[in-house]
Amino acid sequence: MNSPTADLNREDLHASVSLPVMDTMNFLNEITHRYREAISFAPGRPYDGFFDVEQIFTYIRRYLDHLAARGDSPAHIRDAIFQYGPTGGQIRDLIAASLREDENIDVPAESIVVTLGCQEAMFLAIRALMAGRDDVLLLPSPCYVGITGAAHLLGVQIAAVHEREDGLSGDDVAAAVQEQVAAGRRPRAVYVNPDHANPSGVTMSLRARRDLLEVAARHDLLILEDSPYRLVSTGRRLPTIKTLDRDRRVVHLGSFSKTVFPGARVGFAVADQVVTDARGRTGLLADELVKIKSMLTVNTPSLSQAAIAGALLESGGRVTDLTEKTAAYYSDTMRATLDCLDRVFPLDVRERLGVSWNVPSGGFFLTLRVPFRADEAALARSAEEYGVIWTPMSYFYPQGGDDHGIRLSTSYLSPAEIEAGVSRLAEFVRSEIRRPGR
């Protein structure tokens, strides 16, 4: 048989693999790989200096001891590590307890679905809610790329809502709804990152949270709330939108990647909405998410759940008891970055140059505004000539946006790297401003 090979053209593959954001992420990876000596403000990785290899054994052992103490049989304990588990998750009760302790979110364990990080939780929620071709998902602009990517995987229509300096505004969401409805589409849900958003660093005010709930109720939208940075930030925390929610209007999406450790990939969705079927039988939205999950990942690894459960048990069930040290670390690195920016661009200088930045109250990210195009060509010059890497803000606009923004991640660098990195960044910015023909 002398058949041709089964090789492929990318145009013949699903459009999601050719998404601009996918290619731009590749570009960023290439740059990072090529300029290994550069200081990188690009990756939004958790700081790992506090991890200790022996912890993993302690966590798993702690969970096994807990099962034994509550009287589980040896066969059950063995299966809690080695066997398939329930699709909805085996540590839902512990997660429900931690949500009550940490967030004043009081939901039954059955309304929780344990997922592969927040990413799978987003995917499940979108798949369940975006049912028809006219259904639209509203996204802030700029926005976390994971939700935009998940929508594209499913061919779900999106509509971008400009994010203001204090986050998504209810009025803007209401206007977007009206525009979509006028175009014959049906807005079903709005995604929001209320605390120290990725990528902007912006936090919604209490008033903005209440406004969003009201607009969502008025237009019968669900709110997909994703807030990975709030429990690793110091200072006063505003209530989650789910905590304020009295109508089961919010599907709250969570993760232990930033609070415990990313290598377990354990997240969850809180979906306590009542769903009624054609025969009048009722269940929870969580039950529907479980069905979808069974066709995607079957169940979250028992081993991962055991490790996270062990960590929760060690801390008395409160995530906030686990994150004191890391929250202080992130607060210091954000503060250090802001101080360095103040030093390299004093008030009069930044005004003259047209450079500015926001001052996030926590989280991993801040936005630097510059008077030149912060595009891939600029990034390449920054990496090659100045040894500093950052992320173009334009990567994060779901439907396009201006390219005068830079995302700086402050979570992963040491104070010395921040100091040197911000100096290099200042030199790069000055050189771009001086650049002829920009």
Added chain:
Amino acid sequence: MNSPTADLNREDLHASVSLPVMDTMNFLNEITHRYREAISFAPGRPYDGFFDVEQIFTYIRRYLDHLAARGDSPAHIRDAIFQYGPTGGQIRDLIAASLREDENIDVPAESIVVTLGCQEAMFLAIRALMAGRDDVLLLPSPCYVGITGAAHLLGVQIAAVHEREDGLSGDDVAAAVQEQVAAGRRPRAVYVNPDHANPSGVTMSLRARRDLLEVAARHDLLILEDSPYRLVSTGRRLPTIKTLDRDRRVVHLGSFSKTVFPGARVGFAVADQVVTDARGRTGLLADELVKIKSMLTVNTPSLSQAAIAGALLESGGRVTDLTEKTAAYYSDTMRATLDCLDRVFPLDVRERLGVSWNVPSGGFFLTLRVPFRADEAALARSAEEYGVIWTPMSYFYPQGGDDHGIRLSTSYLSPAEIEAGVSRLAEFVRSEIRRPGR
């Protein structure tokens, strides 16, 4: 604010959550829950009697020692458990080595994507390949529900190809392709479970494997090969279709759930097809699957990969060295089930009654054919009156099929349970045959 709650009707959710197979699986779960004393031939679970809780610590320690022995820094070793990992996976080299040792599949590590079990691997492959509205996925009938479910999640069109007693036939696949093309659709891939298929138990002959490759080449189809039971079966193994493949025609989908343990949820896709983009740059299909995975689960848990790697390292890199005991166990339970069936339905009796079954050479499943409707009502009578549970074969037909088949899973029961269970099953079958008005 006195807004209505955000509760939902199931018709407003995506159609995948109302799939018949989802409701039928719920029915099966309910039955199993309600009749706890019944002997169940329903779950296709791996036998867990050989697991030992302390193994998990040994496996993880083994992997950490391996990293230390090859000279990784303490920070790198720590991150190999706790941090995010590469989206494609961190143990691709070990998996590539085991594929060479166990299966004579020789592919570069970069062509492998480590996934959340085989389920995510199927999802990634379907999402990448099924690009346009006219693209069709060919499925055997009956078929594993995971692939049908994944196709429905994505709204991908499917076409069922009748599975014969020796598996999928090339001629039937060719006929299905022609029928689809005539209807204006584009068949892109065919899914197949060549060894001891779930649900039927059927194994494709060597000839049938070669035929399928030839038909796939002729019609430019990719073959999605999923074979979870072959390395946990004794006796002579035919080569995988990927082993026979000279044209990169096969995307091979694998899992360590049956061979090592399910609680890690580690599987993989082998996607060594070359993909060329519009600018003429080439990469592998694996790279495209990685992009999709980044929007689905980000990466397979580092912790899970560490545990599986530890098991592979302990066995000298061969999965087959890990599965000797379990393969013998499954061989015994399959043999015991077949012997019991022979005893309760001797040749003359089975001919008179119109009862028959196939004799799988391995795996977890066999098909019992009965002369009455083996539907949910029959299952309810079987559970309530005879204390025995099984799965209606009708659950597994992607586009409908006859309802005179019963799937028996033999993997999870003890010899005593099999003996008692088959006796009860025989009584149930005889009572159904005598049942007035059937």
